[in-house]
Amino acid sequence: MTAAGAVRLGPALAARGDAVLLLPGRDVAGAALAARVPGAALAPALGAGAALCLDDPAELIGALAALDGRAARLLLLAPGLPAAPVSELMAAAGLSALVSRREDLPGAIAPEAAFAEGSAPAPQETDWVLTTSGTTGTPKMVRHRLAGLARTVKPAPEGAAPVWGLVYEPTRFAGMQVVLQALLGGGRLAAAPEGTPISDRLAHFAASGVTHLSATPTLWRRILMDPAAAGLAPGQITLGGEIADDAVLGALARRFPEARIRHIYASTEAGVGFSVRDGRAGFPESYLAGAPGGAALKIRGERLWLRPPGMPPEPIGPGPARDPDGFIDSGDRVAVEDGRVRFLGRQSSAVNIGGAKIQPEEIERLVNAHPEVALARVAVRPSPITGALLTLSVVPVAAPEDPAALRRSLAAYCREHLPREARPAKITIAGPEALDEGITAAGKIVRAPAGGEA
Amino acid sequence: MREKIRTVFEELWAEQEEGPAPALADDTVLLETGLDSLGFAIFVARLDEELGFDPFSAAEEAYYPQTFGEFVAFYEKHAGRSAAAE
Numbered sequence: 001m002t003a004a005g006a007v008r009l010g011p012a013l014a015a016r017g018d019a020v021l022l023l024p025g026r027d028v029a030g031a032a033l034a035a036r037v038p039g040a041a042l043a044p045a046l047g048a049g050a051a052l053c054l055d056d057p058a059e060l061i062g063a064l065a066a067l068d069g070r071a072a073r074l075l076l077l078a079p080g081l082p083a084a085p086v087s088e089l090m091a092a093a094g095l096s097a098l099v100s101r102r103e104d105l106p107g108a109i110a111p112e113a114a115f116a117e118g119s120a121p122a123p124q125e126t127d128w129v130l131t132t133s134g135t136t137g138t139p140k141m142v143r144h145r146l147a148g149l150a151r152t153v154k155p156a157p158e159g160a161a162p163v164w165g166l167v168y169e170p171t172r173f174a175g176m177q178v179v180l181q182a183l184l185g186g187g188r189l190a191a192a193p194e195g196t197p198i199s200d201r202l203a204h205f206a207a208s209g210v211t212h213l214s215a216t217p218t219l220w221r222r223i224l225m226d227p228a229a230a231g232l233a234p235g236q237i238t239l240g241g242e243i244a245d246d247a248v249l250g251a252l253a254r255r256f257p258e259a260r261i262r263h264i265y266a267s268t269e270a271g272v273g274f275s276v277r278d279g280r281a282g283f284p285e286s287y288l289a290g291a292p293g294g295a296a297l298k299i300r301g302e303r304l305w306l307r308p309p310g311m312p313p314e315p316i317g318p319g320p321a322r323d324p325d326g327f328i329d330s331g332d333r334v335a336v337e338d339g340r341v342r343f344l345g346r347q348s349s350a351v352n353i354g355g356a357k358i359q360p361e362e363i364e365r366l367v368n369a370h371p372e373v374a375l376a377r378v379a380v381r382p383s384p385i386t387g388a389l390l391t392l393s394v395v396p397v398a399a400p401e402d403p404a405a406l407r408r409s410l411a412a413y414c415r416e417h418l419p420r421e422a423r424p425a426k427i428t429i430a431g432p433e434a435l436d437e438g439i440t441a442a443g444k445i446v447r448a449p450a451g452g453e454a
Numbered sequence: 455m456r457e458k459i460r461t462v463f464e465e466l467w468a469e470q471e472e473g474p475a476p477a478l479a480d481d482t483v484l485l486e487t488g489l490d491s492l493g494f495a496i497f498v499a500r501l502d503e504e505l506g507f508d509p510f511s512a513a514e515e516a517y518y519p520q521t522f523g524e525f526v527a528f529y530e531k532h533a534g535r536s537a538a539a540e
Contacts, residue, residue: 354492384510385495411469425496426503 007150010034010065012184020183021058022163022190022208024200028058030183036066036115043109043116046097049073049127050114051090053081053100055194057170059111061179063099066115068146073127075141076171079194085138093129093141130173142173148310149173149180152273152293156186162236165210166191167201167219168443174241174266178214187212198436199228206231214238214264216443217248221368221375224251225395225432233258238275240264242444243343245365246281253279265343270295270306270320270328282334282342296327303347304330333359349447354386356421360447363390363424366417372396372406377438377445378424392424395434403429455533456526462500470496480523487522507532 013020016030049071054060060076067074075093077086083104090098100108128146131139156162164182166189168175182189190208192201202223205213213234215223220239223229237252237259244263252261265283266273272295276283283291291297294309305327321329333344345361352358360378367376375395383389392410400406407427414423438446460478467475476487489497502508509532510517519525 354495381499382511383495383499384508385491385498389495389499408469420492425499 007147007184009061009068009146009180009183013061013065018188020188021061022188022204023058024192024196024204026058033058033062034065036062043114046071046114049075049095050097050099051075051077051086051093051095052171053077053079053086053098053102053105053108054111055079055101057166057179057189057191057193059101060170061183063111063114068126068128069123071126072124073129075129076176077131078139078169078171081139088138089131089141128176130171130176132173146180149176150184151310152177153181153185162187162212163208163210164189165201165205165208165213165234167198167213167215169194174214182212198222199226202226202228202232206233210234212236212238214240216241217244218242218375218439218445219443220248220252222436222439224248224255225374235259237261238264240266240273243345243361243365244281245368247365247369249279249281267306267328267330267332270308270330272306272308280340282340285336285339285341287341298327299334299336299341300327302333302335302344304332304334304341304343306330346447351380351388351390353388353390353421356419358390358422360390363392363414363418363422364445367392367394367410367414370410370413372398372400372409375434377434380447381425386421389425390422391426391428393428393430393434395430395432399431400429455530458504459501459526459529462504463497466493466497466500478522480521480526482522483520484522484525485520501529505529505533 011034013030014034018029019027020030021028021033050067052060052063052074054063064074073093073095075089075095077089086098086105090096098105098108099111099114101110102108125145128144128149129141130144131141162182162185164178164187166175166178168178170176170179170191179189181187190205190210192204198219206229210232211234213232213236215238217239223232234256235258237256239248239261240263249261249263252259260277261279262275262277264273264275272293274283274287274292274295278284288297288299296307298305300323305323307325307327320331331347333347333350334341335344336342343361345359349361350357350359360380363378364376367373373394374397377393379391379393380388381391392414394410396406406429410427463478464475470493471488476482478487484494498508498510509528512532517528519528
């Protein structure tokens with residue numbers, strides 16, 4: 001949005017006297033979030049920077065506002081991250097100070113103790129280190145600058161300040177994009193502390209008059225089924241983080257006929273993204289000759305490779321594959337059909353079944369299009385004979401009178417549409433409680449790594 | 455055990471294949487029943503759920519029974535082992 005280095009979170013918030021952060025039962029003014037900004041010195045313990053592990057969005061944003069431009073490096077950790085990966089990541093990032101209220105984290109200092117009286121340190125560019133939403137093992141870290149994270153922030157139109165709802169974890173790339181768009185773009189942010197049930201969060205969004213909502217397709221399917229979403233009337237709907245299929249795009253268009261609906265393709269690895277606004281899954285093949293936002297795209301080895309318009313984010317530790325032309329492997333498998341590039345799934349979630357390469361996401365897409373299905377999940381189980389087998393769990397739109405009949409009908413549907421290796425070995429009908437199971441903090445379906453024994 | 459395995463086979467057949475399930479005698483060759491390796495994998499996964507164990511994963515050496523009789527004997531051997539371990 002502006003030249004590198006010109007974006008500062010603290011001053012931008014300090015200039016907002018109105019309520020910019022809407023929490024359940026509590027509105028916080030921008031100036032209050034930036035209260036520690038003028039003249040505060042960092043506590044000596046912070047040294048080069050700090051890891052932040054805070055579950056109250058006001059405390060997290062307040063700490064970021066105070067430390068951005070002063071600390072050399074900030075590591076943003078998910079509030080629920082277990083203690084072992086917290087210390088592993090801090091060591092890998094070269095940080096010894098941790099700002100957190102968690103009692104199980106040794107040496108953690110509370111946010112109010114992170115600042116001392118005295119003169120503020122000289123301004124410096126701060127590394128914002130975010131973690132990727134890996135489903136297993138220690139998350140990977142990617143180093144950003146605020147200017148890069150804020151590149152896609154658009155100023156709000158005159159007179160209609162948008163209210164953004166935050167369903168993502170704010171320490172992740174997708175969540176931080178929403179936070180920065182809302183706070184730097186002149187809008188407001190409706191958020192809730194980590195651990196707030198999704199239904200309560202949706203009721204809070206409805207009460208806060210949320211106009212802009214961004215979520216994964218998995219969470220959108222969840223939202224479509226939740227009575228707490230009844231009062232929700234977003235004017236802009238964004239889907240990202242997973243493949244948006246025609247079924248969920250169509251269901252959202254029917255439920256929210258007034259809303260502009262777009263789905264985003266973004267790669268944390270490449271630090272780029274673009275949006276698709278025509279209501280159809282995938283993106284036009286013409287983007288391969290030039291995508292919105294200036295990223296260059298190409299398909300190599302059935303995978304999408306991207307080259308960001310500016311400097312790509314720097315991975316800390318081993319990064320994704322890069323080719324000599326500066327393209328970065330997104331790890332996303334794609335196919336071109338009828339002038340449309342469609343996403344098949346992550347390379348890492350592809351499964352080999354009896355020699356056939358199967359993408360669980362493709363089966364979910366197919367089953368999600370079945371009229372009686374609200375949500376489909378495919379899991380992989382190891383098999384001593386074929387290497388792996390697929391199991392399918394389905395949450396029906398309405399509780400079926402005869403679950404066995406629905407199972408048979410789904411099996412016949414899979415036989416009709418899928419090659420033999422891709423047909424689930426087992427189909428279970430789950431209750432609505434399954435909607436909240438097996439979803440990562442980033443709102444995506446948990447997938448075992450390819451060939452994993454999980 | 456034998457009857458349990460037969461029942462699971464018949465259920466699976468009804469779900470996955472056309473027509474009536476073939477009769478299973480001790481000397482029936484498994485691959486001649488019409489079950490391919492994928493069907494066989496699904497059969498073993500289903501038995502794991504029904505019986506609570508999978509002798510193919512538990513066995514230290516790979517074993518490929520050829521007839522239904524060998525298949526049942528393999529399950530019976532492992533059932534005895536899991537019972538003895540408890």
